[in-house]
Amino acid sequence: MANFLYNVLFKRSSTFTVTILVGCFIFERGLDVITDKIFEQVNQGKLWKHIKHQYET
Amino acid sequence: MAASLGRVCKFGLLKSNYGTLFNQQVHNFSTTNQWSKGRKVLLACLGVTAGGISALIYALDQSVKAFDQVAHPPNYRWGFYGIFSSLDHRSLRRGWEVYKNVCSACHSLDFLAFRHLVGVTHTEEEVKAIAAEYQVQDGPDDTGAYYMRPGKLSDTIPAPYPNEEAARAANNGAYPPDLTYIINGNHNGENYVFSLLTGYCDPPAGITLREGQYFNPYFNNGALGMPQIIYNEVIEYADGTPATASQVAKDVVEFLMWASNAEFDERKKMTIKVIGFGLISLPLVIYWKKLKWTTVKNTKLLFTPRYKRQ
DSSP, rough: OHHIIIIISSHHHHHHHHHHHHHHHHHHHHHHHHHHHHHHHTTTTOOOOOOOOGTTO | HHHHHHHHHHGGGGGGOOGTTTTTTTHOOOOOOOOOOOHHHHHHHHHHHHHHHHHHHHHHHHSOSSSSSSOOOOOOOOOOSTTOOOOOOHHHHHHHHHHHHHHGTTTOOOOHHHHHTTTTOOOOOHHHHHHHHHHOOOOOOOTTTTTEEEETTBBBBBOOSOOOOOHHHHHTTOOOOOOOHHHHTTTTTHHHHHHHHHHOOOTTTTTTOOTOOOOOOOSSSSSSSSSOOOOSSSSSOHHHOOOOOOHHHHHHHHHHHHOOOTHHHHHHHHHHHHHHHHHHHHHHHHHHHHHHHHHHHHOOOOOGGGGGOO
């Protein structure tokens, strides 16, 4: 597995760069989504998101 | 200070260690071994002085501040005090009602625009309707004249008085401060404002108040130009919450907390993010440190004096 990863992704600078860029994107999005989930869980019912349905027509 | 430090260390801190020192005892790393006794005493005195001053400052900060003639507000258990806790947006919405119906008679909210309310307390349509209720001066038009028009989302919230002089003239010479940053602008702002709003009482014996002054123990020296405004049922909430005095004060303080800290919820969310990222990077940092130090910790250097060599 490690060998495979090395040969396919990390060996050449070109693929390594692409790996870093794509990895950053996935990691950042993942962290954001998880953070939002936790935040909304902790503050259930307090955020605008949770009450706006009462006022939207 | 810098001169004393230079005397104590003789720039020993800046000297790079010799490579051969790496596997010797920690004792041998120390640059203090060659210090004279006087220098060690001087350093000890410096340390004691610095520690003493720090302790004094801490003690003064923690001490009971009983010199001013003012009551210190208690710390209430606000819903937004937890490290992940956001503001309660229902409360913010009611707080805007309180500001609009009660506070805005005298206090401005200069640094807030109608558009800031969108997605925080009201929907866009609601805020447009609120803004349209106000008349805002605009111009100049084609003839160079200024004219009044209904407010738009981009307008700042209109102030009750055109300038400070007009505000003072209308309020017995007392200037009602702008409320946008009132929470951040006062020490322990949210508790102070809440206590001030709910803390009016009769003046104790010996305190004389001039005409147009009201006694409030939480205001410095007690004489406040603002009368008690917040009573039970002072307004009627649109969402049916019972408008007790403490509820009204709490809602408006929470609203002003948001006005002072528009990024409040974002900050709490960032806390979670930073903790999450820290937990992920901590093992990586530990691994990296061990990787780098393993050569240092496993290196052994052997020194044989010339007289022992064969």
